[in-house]
Amino acid sequence: MWPQHHLKSWAPFRIDALGLITIIGAPQVNRALGTLVTHGLAEYLPLLAQQELAGDSILEPITGFHLYNLDDHIYATDIAGWFGRWLKYQKSLSWNSTCFFIDTIDNPWTMPAWQKAAGISLPILFMTGAAALAVAAEDWFGLANVGALAVSVLVRVALLSTLRAALDDGLMQVFGEKWAWSMKKILLVTPEGKAITLFAPLGLVTEAILTTPKVAHPTRYRLWRYLGWLCFGVHILTLGMSSLASQILTVCLLLTSTFIVTSWMVSKEYYVGSHIRIRRFDDLGDRESRRRAYVRLEMSPEQEQTFATWGIMPQRANATWWVEYESLKAKQDRSRFLAWKTECLASTRRPPASG
Numbered sequence: 001m002w003p004q005h006h007l008k009s010w011a012p013f014r015i016d017a018l019g020l021i022t023i024i025g026a027p028q029v030n031r032a033l034g035t036l037v038t039h040g041l042a043e044y045l046p047l048l049a050q051q052e053l054a055g056d057s058i059l060e061p062i063t064g065f066h067l068y069n070l071d072d073h074i075y076a077t078d079i080a081g082w083f084g085r086w087l088k089y090q091k092s093l094s095w096n097s098t099c100f101f102i103d104t105i106d107n108p109w110t111m112p113a114w115q116k117a118a119g120i121s122l123p124i125l126f127m128t129g130a131a132a133l134a135v136a137a138e139d140w141f142g143l144a145n146v147g148a149l150a151v152s153v154l155v156r157v158a159l160l161s162t163l164r165a166a167l168d169d170g171l172m173q174v175f176g177e178k179w180a181w182s183m184k185k186i187l188l189v190t191p192e193g194k195a196i197t198l199f200a201p202l203g204l205v206t207e208a209i210l211t212t213p214k215v216a217h218p219t220r221y222r223l224w225r226y227l228g229w230l231c232f233g234v235h236i237l238t239l240g241m242s243s244l245a246s247q248i249l250t251v252c253l254l255l256t257s258t259f260i261v262t263s264w265m266v267s268k269e270y271y272v273g274s275h276i277r278i279r280r281f282d283d284l285g286d287r288e289s290r291r292r293a294y295v296r297l298e299m300s301p302e303q304e305q306t307f308a309t310w311g312i313m314p315q316r317a318n319a320t321w322w323v324e325y326e327s328l329k330a331k332q333d334r335s336r337f338l339a340w341k342t343e344c345l346a347s348t349r350r351p352p353a354s355g
Contacts, residue, residue, distance in 0.1 A: 024255075025049050028262040033156075034058035034085040036164050038111055039267045041119045044157065045257035046127075046149040050235065053156055054228030059163075059212055062088065064191025068312065069205065070303045071184045075310055076210055079188070082167070083209050086272065087190065089264060094282055095194050096293040099337070101279045101344040102200040102209075104171055108274035123153060123257075130249050134242070142246030145238040149250070152231040158224045164273040166213035171275055174203040181351040185297050187312070195293045197283075199341065208276065281340045295329050296337060 026049035032039070033053055052058060062084035067076040087093070111119070127146050134142035174180045180203025188196045200209065215221045239250060261267075270278045283296060294313065297303075307313040314321045 023049075025258045025262065026052055029053075029258060030058055031085045031088055032262045032264070033160065034081055035089055035269075036082045036160065036167060036272050037086070037264075037267050037269050038271070039261050039264075040111065040115055041122065042257060042260040042265075042267075043111070043116075043119045044123050044153055045119075045261065046123065046153050046254060047156070047261060048254045048258045050152050050156075050228060050232045053159055054225050054232055056225060058085075061212070062191070066189040067210070068187040068189075068307070068310065069184055070186065070297060070299060070306070071182075072202075073303070073306050079209055080212050082163075082213070082272070086269075086278075087188075087196070089269070090280075092282075093190070093194050093196065094284065096290050097283045098194070099197040099281045099283060099296070099340075100199070101281070101341065101348075102198060102204060103277055103344070103348040104175065104201070104204060104275045105277050106349060108168070109268070109271045109277075110274065111268075123150075126253055130246070130253070133249065134246055137243060137245065139243045139246050141238045142242035145235060145242050145246060145250060148231045148234040148238060152228065152235065155224055155228040155231060159221070159228070162215050162217075162221050162224070163213050166215045167208060167273040168275050169216065170207045170211070170213060171204060171273075174207045175201075175351075177203065178351060179203070180206075181349075183345070183348075187293065187297060195290055197293060197296050199344070204276070279344055281337065283334075283337045289328075291325050291328050292332065294325065295332050296334065 025047075029047055029049040030052045033047075059081045061078045061081045063078065065077075065079045065084055067079055068074075069076070090098075127150055131143055131146045134140070134146060180201060182202045184200060184202050184205055186198040186200065186205065188198055190196065198209075239247060242250075270280070272278065283292070294304075294307070299307070304313060308315055313325075316322060
């Protein structure tokens with residue numbers, strides 16, 4: 001039988017493990033973690049590209065979005081990083097027919113207890129096995145690598161929990177004001193030119209969609225990030241000096257868990273933080289047309305003029321376009337869309353009774 005300590009010297013080939021863990025998957029990890037959604041069973045698994053979280057790049061806004069608040073005649077040229085990443089992860093966004101209704105829920109959404117227990121048990125099982133293999137092979141660099149991975153998971157959980165709490169706290173504070181409950185209709189144009197229809201309370205628009213979450217304890221948050229950088233440094237140094245068996249096991253674990261998280265296989269994608277709920281509807285018709293998106297917004301003449309002034313809709317001099325637009329308003333079947341919107345409005349939160 002092959003003695004276990006021979007694993008330390010077993011090296012029939014070599015791999016560039018450092019290159020794999022620092023380069024592969026970095027953009028995908030940035031987008032997945034930056035959405036601030038909960039990743040279910042994969043919430044506590046170690047991931048590739050730990051530097052994306054330690055460097056705080058998951059909060060950086062994605063350029064190219066244009067938000068048009070029709071009711072208040074406001075035009076914004078950027079949105080919060082989490083919402084831009086969330087939209088990037090949505091599958092099959094249509095060019096003009098996708099609608100989202102975004103609101104808040106009274107009872108905070110939490111991961112089911114069984115799912116949380118299973119999510120914690122999986123990484124413990126995997127990393128305990130990796131640690132046992134390293135000890136059996138007397139691979140102390142491999143053991144240190146497993147320890148760094150374990151601490152990096154704790155850092156990620158702390159940082160993401162802080163950001164989600166910051167998002168929730170901002171919403172809870174602003175919804176104490178009457179103006180925050182006013183429902184707004186919004187046209188959001190993505191960097192690819194897709195027109196998305198949004199319905200959301202004004203408080204959620206200002207404090208979540210347009211504003212980056214502000215953490216309650218920035219010093220503590222910064223210390224967690226420093227610890228994340230330390231774990232990342234220990235991880236890359238010890239992985240490069242550990243045995244080939246430990247490297248293969250680590251890379252396979254990181255690749256698998258990163259694939260699960262970035263593919264949203266077990267994610268709760270329509271709940272962000274503890275209070276934000278997002279509902280989607282695709283108002284598909286016979287033909288994709290930007291006019292159909294405009295009709296769906298039910299604009300007043302003043303709002304149509306604002307869109308024309310912003311260059312979103314043609315000027316009135318383009319009589320042919322406006323005749324076709326008015327004709328579409330009269331004949332477009334919006335029954336499915338209106339039924340969905342009515343259902344969403346009926347189940348949304350109401351402002352507390354005054355007095």
